Amino acid sequence: MKLLDEILQHNEEFVKEKKYEAYSTTKFPNKRMVIVTCMDTRLTELLPKALNIGNGDVKLVKNAGALVSHPFGSIMRSILVAVYQLQADEVLVIGHHDCGMAGMKADEMIENMKERGIKEETLEMLTYSGINVTKWLKGFQDVSESVSHSVEMIKKHPLLAKDIPVHGLVIDPDTGKLDLVIDGYKEEL
Numbered sequence: 001m002k003l004l005d006e007i008l009q010h011n012e013e014f015v016k017e018k019k020y021e022a023y024s025t026t027k028f029p030n031k032r033m034v035i036v037t038c039m040d041t042r043l044t045e046l047l048p049k050a051l052n053i054g055n056g057d058v059k060l061v062k063n064a065g066a067l068v069s070h071p072f073g074s075i076m077r078s079i080l081v082a083v084y085q086l087q088a089d090e091v092l093v094i095g096h097h098d099c100g101m102a103g104m105k106a107d108e109m110i111e112n113m114k115e116r117g118i119k120e121e122t123l124e125m126l127t128y129s130g131i132n133v134t135k136w137l138k139g140f141q142d143v144s145e146s147v148s149h150s151v152e153m154i155k156k157h158p159l160l161a162k163d164i165p166v167h168g169l170v171i172d173p174d175t176g177k178l179d180l181v182i183d184g185y186k187e188e189l
């Protein structure tokens, strides 16, 4: 059975048997925070368990690397929506050890694209349009530094209310252990 069919079949039963009832909640986070973290598969269940977060507790924003790389990109917009529209009062950026974005080489990924049929001309056209694909795809070297950079980007954002603490943490994808990088209650950026 194809993956999508499997999902749809499961879904039909899920709804029919009213399994959703256990997850009933509202769009407002009980714990009044927004978490920016990585899309890593190891964190899907581990991170909520390790932080004692259940359905309805937090706003969770995910991308590759838990990166806030652009002040007016969709991650920053999500944070602002969480704060101004959905009652989040704190922001947590949680990177993790052994992240796929750590040491990611853009050149290697571009080679993979070419092998999958992306043409050199397409890449050249993007370069001429002012898009630096290599820079855009570049990962980070050090996860703590990357988390600090994202925290700073959020904290210094001109549209973020100044009384919102922004914390930075790194999680172990095997044990769920958290290391504090930036305590947003103390930090004066």
Ligand SMILES: [Zn+2]
Pocket: 038, 039, 040, 064, 065, 066, 096, 098, 099, 100, 101
């Ligand atoms: Zn990651």
